[in-house]
Amino acid sequence: MHVVTFSVAGRNNCAVIAGEPYVYARTDEGSFVMRARCPHRGGPLHLAELAPEGNRLVCPWHERKTSLTRLRQEIPAVRSGDTVTAVFPGLPDAEVCTGHRPLSADLAG
């Protein structure tokens, strides 16, 4: 497991663990750390919008829907002010870095 502290917005709002990016998202349903890549073909889930019925994200690439409830549960995290500390799965020797990903309006709070 990897414990990473990164920004909730702006520069370094993304933690990349073994090549897998995660961002901090704020929605009406609550805020949470979520994977930024679509499980289908790796589309930009961080740019996804909410489906009209809410509670699901629509990937901008092939419009596959991902349940928000599931995403929200995945990564345990705690935000303190403008930073968030999250516990990510992964082997101990995985490469960890931070970076930036833009967020869709629906995920930017």
Added chain:
Amino acid sequence: MSHAPFPYEPFALHGQELRDAVVRYASNPLYLDNEEWQNSDNPYRRQLRPQVLRHLDFDRVPGRDEILDYSSLAVQRLLTSIYEADLVFLPKNGLQGEGRWEDFKRFYSPTNRVLGEMIRPALERYAFGFLDDEIETSGTWTAESLESYLESLNAHEAAGPSLSEKAISNSTDRERAARMWLIQFIPDFLSEASPMIRNVLGYYGAPQSEWFKIIIDEYGYGVHDTKHSRLFERTLESAGLETDVHRYWQYYLNSSLLMNNYFHYLGKNHELFFRYVGALYYTEATLVDFCRRATALLKDVFGDRADTQYFTEHVHIDQHHGRMALEKLIRPLVAEHGEQIIPEIVRGIEEYRRIQEIADEDFATQIAWMDNGPEFKKLHAPVWDALSSGRVTAPVADIVEPYGELSNTHCHDGDELCHIVSGTMKFVSGFDSHQILEAGEGTVIQRNRLHGAIIESEECVYQIHSVGDYKKCMS
């Protein structure tokens, strides 16, 4: 099925009702202004400035940026007094004389207790509500992710000096700064472990006994001379300070009370029990290195005069307490009550860290404010110039006070200019720290900085200009 004889609703006071209840509580003679800077061997006297409370609005949740404003200081003082009605304090020189017996009865009276309890939930919302915005947990926490998170905190590792410690080391008056620092710990260390003991009442299985073991250490195994509070008394004495409870009430900073009250808040409201467990782990574990640094700092400032046994004892015993909190409380409690309690544990840790950060900054800023007293006095000239020339306008209050009038310590929500029209004022900016202000002189009073004043002439006429940000007067 029988019907409830009365609609069961949450108890809450709001608006005028709340304000009246706060003023009513604080109108107890115990809480009126003092004519001296210090209380003398009377643990029941706590200046709450009731005359100001009716102008404040406690029916809201201030943000992080307002947490050092006067309303927050007022709330922290009120809460300290309310929480401590559960604790037993007796004057060192006995209850006889100087109205102490009457004060004892007033402090522990049902009226004081009930009026305090009625306003406590609203005041707690005001005092700690900002933490709901500041700290937020998410995702599914497991025992495994908790372990990784705890490990990542490196709570046992050596850390560099805090802002407060640096402020003392670099102060123009290191002894004064160190005394001011020790004073901030008094509410916590003289009744040490009292908030914690709230958690060992009841009946909840093996962790209760484990927690009790920590308390046995804190209480020095029943040997009074080794009780942690007794060790701290000796530290205070060695630094030339008195040890009667709340003698230095007027010098407590907002954030020092916030920190101490936080533990009472968690201990008093048992729905926050698991948060306390988290905060306990983090304090005990980080206290080891803190106490190591504190020992070195006090020896550096006071030389061999400093009795640092309080701190050296904690360097040792808190290595155990940190470990016990993890192995005997956190892990068994998670195993017994499920992973749903983990977010609360994490939250307690992060909330405590947040408060510690606030307290550290607040204290360092106060030392700079004390050290720079002469500078703030000099700033009177340009600011007064901007005001008297009409270049800047600001609301002004004209005040006339007689000899000996003591403005009990407080702070303001923006910068102010104090301008003396006639007479002499002793302007106090912290323990053992003051400037003498004569007619035509004055001082800038920095936003959120604790201060008070006493009139040293037969009469003093002065003005307070609420400039907001004094820098806009400089050009």
